[in-house]
Amino acid sequence: MSRTILYDGLNLSLKKGTGVATYARSLLTTARALGYHTGVVYGIQSNIPRDPMLREIVLFDDNAQQEGGSALSMTKRWLRRRIAAPFGIRPVPIPLNGTVILKSLKAQIGDAESLYAASDLFSLSRRHFKRYGGRLTMSFEKQPDLLHCTYPMPLAARKALNIYTIHDLVPLRLPYLTEDDKRYHYRMLRALVRKADHIVTVSETSRADIINVLGVEEKRVSNIYQAVHVPQALREKPEDMVADELAGIFRLDWKKYFLFFGAFEPKKNISRLVDAYLSAKVDLPLIIVGAPGWKGAETQQLIEEERFRFYLRERDRIIPQRRIQRFDFVSYPMLVSLIRGARAVVFPSLYEGFGLPVLESMQLGTPVLSSTEGSIPEIAGKGALLIDPYSTDDMRKALHSLANDDDLCLELSRAGPAQAARFSVDRYQKRVGTLYDSLFRGSF
Template sequence: MRILYELYNLSLPSGTGIATYARNLCKTSKELGYDIGGLLHTNRRLRLGDPQSTEAGLFSPPGRRKALVGTTLRRMLGAPFGIPTVRLESDKISVQSEQWEKRSGGVQDAYVASRYHEMARLHFQRYGKSARILLDQPPDIFHTTQVIPLSVPGAKNIYTIHDLVPLRMPEATTDDKSYFVNMIRYLAQTADRIVTVSETSRNDIIGLTGVSPEKVVNTYQAVSIPQDLLEIPTNEVEDIVKSFYDLNYKDYYLFYGAIEPKKNLSRLIDAFVASDTRSPLVVVGGLGWQYGADLRKIREHKSRGYLFDGRHLKEDIRIRRLDYVPLLQLISLIRGAKAVLFPSLYEGFGLPVLEAMLLGTPVLTSKGSSLSEVAGDAAVLVDPTDTVDMMRGIRALDGDAELRAELVGRGQAQSAKFSEQAYAERLTKLYEGLL
């Protein structure tokens, strides 16, 4: 079976949840023995028939654009003749394997298309249907890892819709809502399958589109953490969090994720400050959008003042923000935290909850959503709109070592339900059921 994955998010400079999903999808499918390829994105103009130049362009800064004329023509025409691609064969790739793995998800073969994300949107706005990807040989299945109006003629077309955040929380995104809802409805009707990652999202999609429930498949997600990071001894984790961040093992709380409205960071900070815990809160995450209020809140409550330790006067840090954190340090920060706090307002799945449980760290997260699906009975569940409820949850974690230990045990049992093996079985059922 040949599967071609759409991998636009692997071209973005900062990691995203969809990029993590795409990499895990490619990894699992390769382990299942499928012949997998990737549709990669470049901002540079393609030289058709020149794979070496195309490959080089993947790792070059974007070329200059004739923005006014080019954008006007694309908006007028879309891609009526299809979107051309250049094929890169794995045995002829020049770039170092680690960089290629990061950029391509480790696929055997890849096709590169120029600005296909933009072209698909403009084509749909012009014609109300998907743009066609032109390939020398169609795969058995074309699977997009995001919501995008693209199709491959001659293949079964599958679309992953992670969530309906632009419609459920319109104030939290900058998406064109009319475009989004029209695209969702179109894809639901024309797709061979819609894939999603939680029962919450599945019910949302069925409710919005009216599509047959059998057509929408929930595969959930799995976490893939390198074994060498899982096996780092506890004393080394203690050294890492201390030497890199001056944090004491199991004496800080951790939030990680993009800083954006749906993550609910401002309410979390209010609840954290009100809890009066002496352990600091570490916020790890890049800037998403509409983050001004959250950053002001972090600055406002950054410290309690100053402490004298008998020799030095130093700032008593209450909240610390870190931007980019390499994987080794992030895994160590998760393992070293007293608890991960993730009371998001809405998630398609919520990988931080699963990652924390897998790594043996207690979790506080939101009830009544996909997050409570993932957490089960293995987390402190709170109302994410109620600061007092969150405060009580933090106090419960802070003052009860037995509760934290109990949640660690439950969390590791709960995380087994989302194992790589279980995910592989769900993918196999999805793909084999199509052919």
Template sequence: MDCKQTGEALPANDVTTHRSVLIDGKNLSLRQGTGVASYARSLCDNLMAMGDDVHILYGEDISRYPNPEISFFDVHAKRRIETLPRLVEYVRGILAPPLPWALDFANSPLVSAYSERLPSANMYWNAPGLFDYPRGLLTRGSFASVENVMSATVAHWTYPVPLKLRHAANVYTLHDLVPLKLPDTTLDNKKSYFNLLQRIIEDADLIVTVSTQSKRDIHKTFRIKDEKVVNTYQDVQIPETLLVESEENIAIALRGLYGLEIGNYLLFYGAIEPKKNVGRLIEAYLASGITLPLVIVGKDGWLMERELYLFNRHQKEREPRIIRLEYVTRPQLVYLIRGARGVVFPSLYEGFGLPLVEAMLCGTPLLTSNHGAMKEIAADAALYVDPYDVSAIRDGLRKIVKDGGLRAELVSAGRARATDFSSENYRKRLAAAYGSLKLTT
């Protein structure tokens, strides 16, 4: 999908504009990845490919004494104030935002091992407790203003945080408005969340979002000029080595790792939470009579107990047909996607929906919801169901399993549709968005 299709104008000379961009590491620092973390990694990779300088700012509770590398990479460390220097930093953080300082990992052999947390960048920075500090600032009517020690011209916050970088253009990505659109599916304080977004919208130089649906929702919920909200979509990257791996090797891996036969299971992946609609999916699957296993990949999320009620009861049967995997590596997930008869993702609402494009890119038939941004993203490359109707999901599952002609059509349409979310197209949209900013030099 190019800029003409999305309605965003591309400045003719902006591709060559050089910027110094700060990206927040709030989600990148998580031990298990999220969709926002994937977005941040992709953003870093693409900005680097566009020739921009990229700085990543973490908020890890670590000290620079004697060596920050020890604490940053020690996943077993207990985070607590235990030395005088850290106590000084902690007290300073109460009074004002912590001052970022450089993390020098140039000679560390761990950088490649922890590439999920350390994507491509020119420099890494840390400000201990940065993303915890601003709690309560909204009640005082102000954001935390972060010192621009890295001399960035743009700060791109990939998640709504009450922070802004001094002497820079501040861009915020709002992926969706799930807490406000589906208030019963999250544990957020909805009033605080609304106030946070309201303040971000007032102060931001630009709001970036990832679908026309999300842009429409933002305009319906908040009073904001149309040109201040830009839909860039996002790119979806799967290493070529995983996409060209032979079916024989995938079949061997699936059988050895999970006892699964290629083409003979259905796959859902995502966090186990109400928005993902796992409870209705399980109910529809159990009512369908399908004998192929349903594989559910995803970590526990909020309010997951009710989503897994039928799953837990089903596990007591002699031969349960539902397999749950809480965590798999990225290569293993790609193997699971490529080996599935279909990816089933009847989410209640998505701002974008990474599994949609990943399934299409892998050449796997897709069943998804007709709500949120799903129809916009998948277009004619998916079988759509009403996510609130268990019988509709049940019938959709039967169709995706039994109708080989339909699956072939979806695979063909999916491969074509996935090209719209290439890195090349994403960089054009990103350049257009950044080109609208007034940058200080």
């Protein structure tokens, strides 16, 4: 009889996705390929309907995330928030009977065979921990064999193994770069690593941090890295078609721009990138894909001030040229096209637990400029140009070299895919399979 693994839906429910959402989808797909039954438990910011058909509808209704329901139901939710479910909760099953057309929502459920939901699940777990100092326990109609939280949160499934992925310790090691409640985060992580059946992470850098900072025994922490699978149709789309897309949609020329994509937050080091780019005085525009988050307004203001300061003479006219362009969000197929068409992807992060943009870009054969900090050297190897992310001058020189040195770009475009192959889907599947097999055998 096949084992059942349940995953949290915290990041899977985000429409624009995150690196953690990509990680969760990869785990779901991999677990299914390994023969496990899989499920996802979601949190909904409204009451769960009794009617099974309406449950399916509400799960995929954006408006349900904000509506509070009747006065009676709001009172019940307020009371539960107040006492923070001291005896745990029972998420309800969400049957998928075909009522909701899910073709455009596949990313939200991945390869899950069973879905569950609970009202305010993830915020309730945080309140529960703050009130009682322990994990919020869940029981299910069909108990899973293992709950794998893809992000550290104080949740646990009764009568099951409970493991947690800690991607990095940035809130503790670089507390000035995140808006997390550091006291809560520290206490919660310390409690999780004591109670967890195992801890999972995504790089040797993060594994060392978890062992050294949180005091976890080495045998209780496994690094499974990550993998990226760009669909073949997107990888092999003819270059002339990609070039036409870029010209038609973004007015960009093939291999004539720099690209940054990722979260718009302090640790991504975008302010230094903008300064370095402007001082490099290169003719290639800088494209930034990412919506402003915490403290993102400061960087956005810098971009708005600088983006039209470059002028291009066209015949007898002087017209403003958009040196820096920013887009909150582009679809995944369009992002792949932007990566493929870039002269180079620039990702000078101050610290990463893994660094998915680096791996994605190397896999697609696009030259990468990245950082010597965190896990990036471990992931990039010799497949990227790495610089001190705290040095604007080093970054400026690297951008100038990439803009003008065709041989350097060719060398990186060849080295990148070879390095990315070390993080292939097949290798990832073997690492995940070894992890789960060891857990169920009790080998850890």
